[in-house]
Amino acid sequence: MRRQMAHPDSDVLAEYRAGLISGRRGAGIAAHLSACDHCAAVGGQLAEISVLLAAAPVPAMPDSVARRLDTVLAAEAAERNDAERAGAQASRERAAHPRRARRGGRRLVTVRVLAPAAALVALAAVGLELSHIGGPANSGTASSAAGRAAAPSAAASGASLGPSAARLGLSSNGSESHALPLLGPSLTYKFYNSPTNYQRSTLRAQIERAVRAPAGPAESPSAQIKGCVSRVTRGAGLGTPALVEKARFDGQPAIVIVATRDGSYTVWVTGPGCSAAGDTVLATQSGISAP
Amino acid sequence: MPGGTGERPSDAELLRRHVAGDSEAFGELFRRHRDRLWAVALRTVCDPDEAADALQDAMVSAFRRAADFRGESAVTTWLHRIVVNAALDRLRRKAVRPAVSALDEQTFEALVAHGADPARATDTRLDVDAALRILPPQQRAALVLVDMLGYSVNDAAVILDTSIGTVKSRCARARARLLPHVAHLRDDAARNRSASQSVSPAQGGDA
Numbered sequence: 479m480r481r482q483m484a485h486p487d488s489d490v491l492a493e494y495r496a497g498l499i500s501g502r503r504g505a506g507i508a509a510h511l512s513a514c515d516h517c518a519a520v521g522g523q524l525a526e527i528s529v530l531l532a533a534a535p536v537p538a539m540p541d542s543v544a545r546r547l548d549t550v551l552a553a554e555a556a557e558r559n560d561a562e563r564a565g566a567q568a569s570r571e572r573a574a575h576p577r578r579a580r581r582g583g584r585r586l587v588t589v590r591v592l593a594p595a596a597a598l599v600a601l602a603a604v605g606l607e608l609s610h611i612g613g614p615a616n617s618g619t620a621s622s623a624a625g626r627a628a629a630p631s632a633a634a635s636g637a638s639l640g641p642s643a644a645r646l647g648l649s650s651n652g653s654e655s656h657a658l659p660l661l662g663p664s665l666t667y668k669f670y671n672s673p674t675n676y677q678r679s680t681l682r683a684q685i686e687r688a689v690r691a692p693a694g695p696a697e698s699p700s701a702q703i704k705g706c707v708s709r710v711t712r713g714a715g716l717g718t719p720a721l722v723e724k725a726r727f728d729g730q731p732a733i734v735i736v737a738t739r740d741g742s743y744t745v746w747v748t749g750p751g752c753s754a755a756g757d758t759v760l761a762t763q764s765g766i767s768a769p
Numbered sequence: 770m771p772g773g774t775g776e777r778p779s780d781a782e783l784l785r786r787h788v789a790g791d792s793e794a795f796g797e798l799f800r801r802h803r804d805r806l807w808a809v810a811l812r813t814v815c816d817p818d819e820a821a822d823a824l825q826d827a828m829v830s831a832f833r834r835a836a837d838f839r840g841e842s843a844v845t846t847w848l849h850r851i852v853v854n855a856a857l858d859r860l861r862r863k864a865v866r867p868a869v870s871a872l873d874e875q876t877f878e879a880l881v882a883h884g885a886d887p888a889r890a891t892d893t894r895l896d897v898d899a900a901l902r903i904l905p906p907q908q909r910a911a912l913v914l915v916d917m918l919g920y921s922v923n924d925a926a927v928i929l930d931t932s933i934g935t936v937k938s939r940c941a942r943a944r945a946r947l948l949p950h951v952a953h954l955r956d957d958a959a960r961n962r963s964a965s966q967s968v969s970p971a972q973g974g975d976a
Contacts, residue, residue: 488948492941498934523951527944530954531916534897535961539807543821550825551799554832555792709825755829
């Protein structure tokens with residue numbers, strides 16, 4: 479018989495058990511294991527670890543995460559629809575997908591499926607207008623929402639993100655309901671193309687001014703903006719979006735997102751490429767007092 | 770045409786419909802597998818917020834890159850691969866910042882002590898989570914797929930984009946690293962068993 483080898487360390491025993499050590503070295507370990515109770519016990523424990531890990535329950539996805547992901551994927555679908563509607567893309571899309579005509583029907587299905595979400599959101603948005611945002615009523619919000627609603631496919635994409643994001647905020651307050659009346663699609667925040675050049679040093683004061691005085695007529699945010707807002711505010715979990723501006727920050731193009739929570743405002747400034755898929759937050763400030 | 774009314778479309782069919790412009794197909798595909806994808810993300814990054822972010826990154830990426838799927842693996846394998854990559858990316862970025870992913874042993878012991886309430890299943894689960902947290906991310910990802918979620922070493926190698934030998938080696942080193950904590954894991958499993966028995970006696974045992 480070969481001489482008794484020293485106890486192999488646990489890494490070696492684990493590798494042996496995984497079939498990674500063969501040949502003469504493997505035979506040596508096998509011989510050692512058959513003669514050494516200590517190492518045999520270690521081997522047994524290694525096997526037990528696999529069994530114990532397999533027995534650990536698989537956690538179900540929390541509802542909040544499921545809703546957030548649904549929101550984000552709906553935003554992606556809306557963004558894709560937006561892109562398809564854009565003229566330049568349309569012809570390329572037609573060439574790539576000759577079955578495009580069938581999708582008209584599917585879009586209508588989308589509208590129907592999303593309608594309950596839109597209802598929840600619209601109500602959330604109205605409530606927020608009254609309780610937090612205040613200030614002069616801005617007809618731009620409503621009219622831009624109506625403008626989007628004019629085309630069925632636009633209604634589908636308009637309803638799918640901003641509204642769902644607000645739905646997240648609503649349900650996090652524990653007041654989710656399935657019996658709300660359909661109020662029609664509505665944007666949950668005001669969006670402007672703003673001439674403001676926000677500065678890091680004066681951001682707080684500038685935001686306080688911006689939430690008091692609109693930068694002009696509210697516009698309809700693109701799907702990219704909606705995705706960005708949903709992402710940055712964690713599906714409204716970090717605050718309910720109140721004001722979003724495409725503006726400048728320290729002279730560079732930026733997206734400015736203001737959300738309200740517990741009576742004060744938080745602002746995030748992101749790079750212009752921010753979307754549901756990624757963001758670069760250039761600056762953020764919270765605890766900005768509401769007017 | 771396949772996928773008529775009442776017939777459940779396959780994963781590959783859903784993905785094909787998504788690429789063809791169906792705006793609901795991808796959402797359905799995701800809902801079908803979300804608990805498993807969530808488990809992979811959560812177990813890999815060991816933090817619910819990070820897991821949600823990673824899963825979001827992954828699903829947006831999968832949504833956009835669906836046309837690249839060539840069918841050389843199962844759709845679920847492809848989805849898992851994107852999720853694991855997103856999770857490891859998050860950990861990599863996080864490692865640059867001071868709050869590092871891997872806990873030291875002292876923190877681990879504190880977590881184990883904290884989670885020692887035998888009455889609550891969520892607390893007992895902390896033990897497995899805490900144990901996983903002491904592993905380096907690459908080892909953890911391999912062990913989660915093979916030992917926890919029951920993937921074959923071959924599938925795990927495809928998901929992790931590495932060789933079978935590397936998967937085996939990462940799993941082996943991870944198990945060896947968990948060896949000092951086998952007693953905690955054993956207690957944890959016993960508590961989970963008794964918890965599930967008290968909830969549903971009919972399904973007790975190993976099912």
